[in-house]
Structures are given as C-alpha cells and as structure tokens.
Amino acid sequence: MLFLKAIILGMKHLLQNIRIGVNEKIFLKDPETTALGKRIVENSILLIDEIGFESFTFKKLGASINSNESSIYRYFENKHKLLVYLTSWYWGWKEYQLVFATNSISKPEEKLLKAVEIVTQTVEKDESFSHINEIMLNRIIINEASKSYLTKEVDVENKDGYFAVYKRLVNRIKDMITESAQDYPFAFSLASMIVDGALHQHFLKDHFKSITDCNNKVSVQDYFSDLVVRTLNFKIDE
Amino acid sequence: MLFLKAIILGMKHLLQNIRIGVNEKIFLKDPETTALGKRIVENSILLIDEIGFESFTFKKLGASINSNESSIYRYFENKHKLLVYLTSWYWGWKEYQLVFATNSISKPEEKLLKAVEIVTQTVEKDESFSHINEIMLNRIIINEASKSYLTKEVDVENKDGYFAVYKRLVNRIKDMITESAQDYPFAFSLASMIVDGALHQHFLKDHFKSITDCNNKVSVQDYFSDLVVRTLNFKIDE
DNA sequence: GTTAAAATAATAGTAATACTATTATGTTTA
C-alpha cells in the first residue's frame, strides 16, 4: 500500500520512467533505444495522421526527419510492422491507464465503468512519453488500427504474439464484466465489442454523423456506460 | 396486399429480376450491363477472397478472367472503387433481405429481432444472383469492408453518396429500435454498433477466438439478440 | 451484308512503391 501511495504522489515522475513494452518480434531494432528510433516513431505518427496509412511511405518519412529510407528499414521491416508497433504501444498505454485507474476501486460495477471510461474516452495528451503525441496516435488508432489485423497474415502474426497486448486488454475488461455479473454469458464478446465499438463510434461521429448518437454533447463514453448498465442490469443511483 | 402475396408466391422467380442498385458514381460503366462487367465482379470476389485486398491488382484480375488490365479500368477507376462497389452491393442485398423478411411482422420487438438475425447471421448462398458468390462476398465484407471508408477521402466520397446504402440500412434498424423502445436514447449508435459489431465478432471467431464467446455453438446472432433484449428490456417468453 | 460504332485486347510507357545491396561516412567505445 505504501508502494501505491508512492505511485500516486510521484505519479508524473514515476511515469517518466515507465516504458510501454512491445513484442520484440515486431521490430528489427528497438526504436526506444536510439534517438533516430524515437524520431522515426514520433514522426511516423505525425505523417500517418496527416496523409493516411495508404499514402505513407518510408521514403516520405525519411524526408520528413532528414534521414534516409534505408535507415528506417533497419528498425522496421515495412510500414505494416510499424503500424503493428504503434497499435501495440497504444494498447499497452491504455492497459497501463486502465490498471492504474481501476486498481484501487473495490466495487466491481464501479471498476468496470471506470474501465469503460478509459477505453471509450477521447484521448488527452500524456506528457509522460515526450516523443509520442497520444492525441494523434488515438486518431491513427481510430482510422488505421483495424488494418493491422485485417490482413491475410493475421493468423501467423497472431501466433507470433503481435496482438497480445490488445487481447490482454480485452481480457482484463472481460474479467471485470464477469466479476460484476457472474451469470452474464457473453463477457468476452461484450468486452471486445466495447473496445472495437468505441473506435467505430468515434469514427462515425467524425465522418458519418447521421448514424450515431455521439457528438459534442453526448460522448461515446455516455453510450457505452449506459449500454453496460442496461446489459448487466446495474443498479446505479448517481 | 395482393402485390405482397405475389411476391411471396413467386419469390424465386421474382428475385431473378431484382437488381441491387448501386450509386452510379462508383463505377465508370455499370458492370451489370455486360458479360465482361459481370465476370469482373464475379472474379474480383474470388480473387480478393483468395489473396486479400492488399495483394489484389487489376493486372491479376485481368489474367484470371483472360482479359486485359486496361479493359477493367474502363469499368472501375481503381481497386478502391471496386471495393466500394462490392460493399454497396452487399449492403443493398442485406437491406433487401431485411425489408423482405421484416415487412409482414407487426410486433416491433419481433421485427427488430428478425432484423438482427438478418444482419448478424452467417451468409448462405443466394441463387438469385448467379454471378455473385454471397458466401465469399460476406467473407470479403468481414475482412475488407472497413477499408472502403477508413481512408483520407471518406468525407468527399461520403458526400458523393458512396456509403448511402450502408447508412440507409443502419437507419432502418434504428427505426425498428425506436419503435420497440421509444425512450431509448441511443438508437443510432446501437444500430450502427450491431451492424459493425457483428462483422467484428465474425472476424474474432475466425482469427482471435480467445476474445469472443462466439463459435460453432454460440452464434454471433445469439450474442446480439441477447444484447438487444437486455438493453431494450424486452419481455420475451419463447 | 456491309459499314459504322462500340467494346475489348494488346502494347508501350511513366512515375512511384517497396524493397535489397553496397559503399561511404560519421560516431562511439574499448
């Protein structure tokens, strides 16, 4: 418990020393270990957000960081791997926030609703990871993340653990669902649907406004919190 | 009502004369109007299903139908437009099934659950459209459809009506939700989530089995029917 | 049945993509 207190008190500082772990098979050389690696990750986020994943190339990225295409290839085999890296980092970061924010909550229903909040909320800048712009990264996740697994190689890459963080996050939410509603028979599907569905609703509110209720006033979180409360039959009085 | 009876009696025959309407801006020349056009559509489904959308090219498609790359370009500007065409066709087909199957149901709850069934079920072959393999097309929708709108051009293409059929289908389900639960405040989001979420759960049961409850025994339909019943608080006794 | 029009096929060509390989240059670190 003293440990927990230390975390809470020294949060900002402590976070600076936290590293989001990403499966080593995803990269050829860990970009976190060098200045160039960090610039590659940092600027890939800016560039993918700006021009989209389809138009994004290592040549353009090289130009934007005054480095060479060939140097980027020493970190990532191809742009697909880079996208897998970015999504893994993002889900690792979300998992961290989720664990951190729900750890001290004992009431299962409350815990789950906090988890839903973390996973559905619009992202704000996290100063703990200086070279990563979480707001832009979140936009990339909304627009591009599904392309990382909607491929013919998904089964091989899944076996190699490329999507482990994502699945672990879904599992954590599933556990929370089970804890707050023992008899609910679809905890996995509900958990995976919340994670994926939240991204989809964010996309709809940005591009297909006419088929979502989410907007400036009604948040994606509002929708999913309500959905969970109704589906699991929570008695909440706040 | 006589009209309806005629439809029901002569269903198979009538369907043979039904054409799924697709926005004219999507193609340069309507592929339904020629034999080559139909072969392009037919074989693009086989080829995309086989090698995936990323590896799919007009050159390969040309080779597979013993035609020329340049001839295909006379029907579709590029492979992205072809994908938009296939998804439009698919949602048009689903909309047709949905309207047809729910038309005669008067009880709102029953109607909605039938709609959920149509939209979440695994697809079976429909002999009415000889050149389209609906089972393969359904797999393509699960794996590739989101790539048709997860692009930088989505807003322009949306304005041009590329996704109108999809949005109309979601709207129909939304209307059914509203009819069976007047006070539910998230009818749009629930409707869009069912359509998109069903595809996602199908994907998970095929590739990420560990984070879904859906499998051979528990269908995607089971999950979503239950979700709707719980969320809208249906009193169903069957 | 011939001709004109339209559709299809073949060929060639371009700029960009997605790399690989090699060599050169700069920077650490032992």
Place this chain on the structure above:
DNA sequence: TAAACATAATAGTATTACTATTATTTTAAC
C-alpha cells in the same frame, strides 16, 4: 587509435497503378 557500430547515400530491381495509343473483335444500324 582502431575496431565496431550506426547512419547516410547511392544504385538497382520488380511490381504497382496507372495513361495513352493502336489494333482487333463484336454488335447494331441501315
């Protein structure tokens, strides 16, 4: 100070995603 390592530059290849032109075949019109 040299060896090791990282980065940058250059060149080259096969493929992609087209466009343009011309040739051939099919169809439809008179």
